[in-house]
Amino acid sequence: xxxxxxxxxxxxxxxxxxxLLVDMLESDxxxxxxxxxxxxxxxxxxxxxxxxxxxxxxxxxxxDGFEVLAMMNKQGYIKTIPVIMISAESGGSVIDRxxxxxxxxxxxxxxxxxxxxxxxxxxxxxxxKQKELSEMLSEQIYEKEKNNSLMIEILSHIVEFRNGESGxxxxxxxxxxxxxxxxxxxKTNKYGLTPKDIRLIDNASALHDxxxxxxxxxxxxxPGRFTPEEFEIMKxxxxxGANMLDNLPFHKDEALVKYAYQICRWHHERxxxxxxxxxLKGDEIPIAAQxxxxxxxxxxxxxxxxxxxxxxxxxxxxxxxxxxCGVFNPLxxxxxxxxxxxxxxxxxxxxxxxxxxxxxxxxxxxIMRTDGNEISSRTLNLIERERLKxxxxxxxxxxxxxxxxxxxxxxxxSDWGADVLGVPSNILDPLNNKKWCGIFRRDDFDxxxxxxxxxxxEHPVATAKYKLVISGEExxxxxxxxxxxxxxxxxxxxxxxxxxxxxxxxxVITLANLEEKAERDQLTGLFNRExxxxxxxxxxxxxNGKKYALAFLDFDDFKxxxxxxxxxxxxxxxxxFARRIRANIRANDIAARVGGDEFIIFMEYKDxxxxxxxxxxxxMTGDFKGFYIGISMGVVCADENCIDFDELYHKADVAxxxxxxxxxxxxxxxxxxxxxxxxxxxx
Amino acid sequence: MTxxxxxxxxxxxxxxxxxxxxxxxxxxxxxGKILADPSYELLVTSIANNNAEDAFRAAHTIKGICLxxxxxxxxxxxxxxxxxxxxxxxxxxxxxxxxxxVTNDYNATIDSIKSLQA
Numbered sequence: 001x002x003x004x005x006x007x008x009x010x011x012x013x014x015x016x017x018x019x020l021l022v023d024m025l026e027s028d029x030x031x032x033x034x035x036x037x038x039x040x041x042x043x044x045x046x047x048x049x050x051x052x053x054x055x056x057x058x059x060x061x062x063x064d065g066f067e068v069l070a071m072m073n074k075q076g077y078i079k080t081i082p083v084i085m086i087s088a089e090s091g092g093s094v095i096d097r098x099x100x101x102x103x104x105x106x107x108x109x110x111x112x113x114x115x116x117x118x119x120x121x122x123x124x125x126x127x128x129k130q131k132e133l134s135e136m137l138s139e140q141i142y143e144k145e146k147n148n149s150l151m152i153e154i155l156s157h158i159v160e161f162r163n164g165e166s167g168x169x170x171x172x173x174x175x176x177x178x179x180x181x182x183x184x185x186x187k188t189n190k191y192g193l194t195p196k197d198i199r200l201i202d203n204a205s206a207l208h209d210x211x212x213x214x215x216x217x218x219x220x221x222x223p224g225r226f227t228p229e230e231f232e233i234m235k236x237x238x239x240x241g242a243n244m245l246d247n248l249p250f251h252k253d254e255a256l257v258k259y260a261y262q263i264c265r266w267h268h269e270r271x272x273x274x275x276x277x278x279x280l281k282g283d284e285i286p287i288a289a290q291x292x293x294x295x296x297x298x299x300x301x302x303x304x305x306x307x308x309x310x311x312x313x314x315x316x317x318x319x320x321x322x323x324x325c326g327v328f329n330p331l332x333x334x335x336x337x338x339x340x341x342x343x344x345x346x347x348x349x350x351x352x353x354x355x356x357x358x359x360x361x362x363x364x365x366x367i368m369r370t371d372g373n374e375i376s377s378r379t380l381n382l383i384e385r386e387r388l389k390x391x392x393x394x395x396x397x398x399x400x401x402x403x404x405x406x407x408x409x410x411x412x413x414s415d416w417g418a419d420v421l422g423v424p425s426n427i428l429d430p431l432n433n434k435k436w437c438g439i440f441r442r443d444d445f446d447x448x449x450x451x452x453x454x455x456x457x458e459h460p461v462a463t464a465k466y467k468l469v470i471s472g473e474e475x476x477x478x479x480x481x482x483x484x485x486x487x488x489x490x491x492x493x494x495x496x497x498x499x500x501x502x503x504x505x506x507x508v509i510t511l512a513n514l515e516e517k518a519e520r521d522q523l524t525g526l527f528n529r530e531x532x533x534x535x536x537x538x539x540x541x542x543x544n545g546k547k548y549a550l551a552f553l554d555f556d557d558f559k560x561x562x563x564x565x566x567x568x569x570x571x572x573x574x575x576x577f578a579r580r581i582r583a584n585i586r587a588n589d590i591a592a593r594v595g596g597d598e599f600i601i602f603m604e605y606k607d608x609x610x611x612x613x614x615x616x617x618x619x620m621t622g623d624f625k626g627f628y629i630g631i632s633m634g635v636v637c638a639d640e641n642c643i644d645f646d647e648l649y650h651k652a653d654v655a656x657x658x659x660x661x662x663x664x665x666x667x668x669x670x671x672x673x674x675x676x677x678x679x680x681x682x683x
Numbered sequence: 684m685t686x687x688x689x690x691x692x693x694x695x696x697x698x699x700x701x702x703x704x705x706x707x708x709x710x711x712x713x714x715g716k717i718l719a720d721p722s723y724e725l726l727v728t729s730i731a732n733n734n735a736e737d738a739f740r741a742a743h744t745i746k747g748i749c750l751x752x753x754x755x756x757x758x759x760x761x762x763x764x765x766x767x768x769x770x771x772x773x774x775x776x777x778x779x780x781x782x783x784x785v786t787n788d789y790n791a792t793i794d795s796i797k798s799l800q801a
Contacts, residue, residue, distance in 0.1 A: 014747055015720065016713060017747060023709060061740060110753065
């Protein structure tokens with residue numbers, strides 16, 4: 001038992017009775033109380049997985065103890081939660097009824113502390129063990145389903161690779177067998193086939209040729225006719241396969257293995273007794289082997305082999321019905337006729353990917369349908385409920401969720417997400433999947449994978465923003481991943497991640513707009529000084545052999561424009577000037593308004609900076625609505641001695657100032673002779 | 684007043700309750716719960732309202748409590764009433780008569796427990 005206390009649900013309408021029981025039990029157990037049947041049901045729903053034992057009174061208002069038991073039967077709780085009845089009712093019929101309804105023990109009032117403790121303890125230990133066992137078992141059943149499919153897939157593929165048969169053979173045989181068996185059940189129940197049997201036989205059918213592993217490949221893959229000796233060797237694959245299953249160290253007694261044995265050994269028997277290896281006749285041949293045998297022959301006929309071309313569906317059916325390829329049970333031939341139209345259609349659409357997925361799905365559904373497997377279906381129900389809940393929440397949230405599985409590398413998307421993205425729900429090897437990379441750029445996804453690999457069990461969440469192409473539109477999305485680790489705490493193993501994609505395009509755009517606004521001069525739309533400084537400094541530091549110059553432009557007599565024509569006109573002039581700047585610089589150049597009538601241009605130049613400056617100056621200046629725009633322009637070239645924005649800015653300013661003091665409306669390239677002006681106030 | 688004296692006063696079986704609950708303090712604590720239990724009031728109202736079903740449950744609860752605490756006398760009368768009410772759709776004369784006995788025993792029991800607590 002765990003050191004943590006187990007939980008007991010005490011249901012009694014008398015507060016005193018509950019208090020007595022609590023008093024007796026609380027040192028050893030955690031107690032949940034309910035004061036009538038309804039409360040008990042509510043507690044069961046809420047605490048089902050915690051409750052290890054239930055003490056249940058019979059006479060209660062709302063819903064009495066028998067009704068609770070009946071409900072527990074109906075909803076399946078009775079199978080996982082042991083119930084001890086408590087009551088002063090001691091009539092034999094009452095006790096019988098409680099036992100009939102699934103109670104496991106009965107405690108009479110008045111309570112005797114030792115009796116209560118003893119009964120609870122012993123039942124508890126007993127059922128706890130059962131419960132733990134059944135939990136283990138249900139996990140195993142679930143695991144087993146997976147393992148079986150996996151084992152079957154692996155084994156059958158090995159055989160096929162060696163056989164040189166198409167990998168589809170096993171899938172086809174699986175499907176045909178399924179059809180045949182279901183058709184048999186429709187006609188007769190003399191074979192007593194349950195849905196579970198059919199599922200097991202379908203799965204076991206994949207193993208029909210495992211014995212071929214023991215056949216030398218020269219024989220196995222011989223294109224021509226077998227010699228009698230070779231045929232004898234070939235025939236041995238039936239017995240060899242059966243022996244392999246017989247020699248399994250585990251799972252030997254499982255129904256699946258038993259069916260597989262029958263199929264391996266007897267799928268070459270003939271209904272007339274002339275088959276091999278044992279010459280069984282009629283229904284001596286187990287129905288599983290008969291069905292697989294028929295499926296095997298049909299698929300062999302309709303598939304291409306080294307020694308023969310593929311026959312048409314119609315021809316194959318005809319040959320089988322005419323006993324040209326063995327002799328079959330007439331009942332099975334009837335079934336074959338029944339399923340012939342479906343067979344043709346279904347086998348055309350069968351392909352690898354979906355088949356195993358389908359069969360797993362089907363297995364899960366079948367387990368849930370099958371009686372006698374309550375524990376397992378209960379677990380599966382719970383899992384299914386959680387899955388539906390998660391799916392629903394994922395879908396209504398408008399977020400795309402997916403699971404990233406590390407090995408084999410694949411993505412599993414929510415159905416809704418897959419729909420929105422227009423991709424399949426399962427994507428193998430996403431980095432090389434064109435559809436996926438059309439949405440999530442390969443480099444970005446690679447970056448994302450690196451990020452999730454960089455997480456730790458302590459910090460398992462990674463977040464990043466990427467531009468994803470969804471429905472043909474490129475939008476910003478945030479991807480959040482919670483990484484799952486397996487292994488133990490000492491050596492955690494990266495297993496994959498649960499991820500969520502959220503569209504944040506609108507936020508990003510808004511933010512970008514705000515940022516942009518903050519960086520721009522409102523009147524002219526040019527950068528402000530700070531934004532220009534950041535950008536220019538960046539270019540200066542990363543300058544890879546490029547030559548840059550900074551120009552400082554100062555309006556001449558701007559005051560007159562304002563004074564003579566009003567502020568409105570002054571603004572218009574500035575806007576016009578900004579337009580001229582934009583029209584005369586290149587996309588990578590940076591222009592900013594740094595003061596009322598002062599601007600800077602940061603530009604790349606090739607060889608002759610003076611020619612470029614002269615050209616710009618010429619185009620900037622000139623008449624605007626009767627006002628002559630004249631510019632005093634100072635220019636400084638950045639070189640390895642001077643890559644500091646503030647220094648360049650100051651020098652360009654000084655050069656412009658020298659122009660202003662001299663002629664106005666001209667430009668000057670800064671040189672050291674102007675350095676005496678540095679240190680002046682600059683204006 | 685000791686717990687034993689209380690049991691003697693209200694007609695209970697002290698030896699029995701001690702053997703089962705094994706502790707005077709615990710017994711006294713649970714005797715206190717009888718005072719807080721609303722079943723007797725429910726019983727009286729239900730019988731007055733001719734509600735046999737509720738009356739049965741109330742009598743049954745009292746009987747159960749008394750059984751647990753070995754309050755033998757009240758157990759006896761409440762048990763008789765419970766049986767008289769079992770499966771009935773209305774209150775019979777017999778039930779009315781048996782209620783008188785329950786009331787007498789109940790009051791005696793309550794008085795004893797109150798003295799114990801005093």
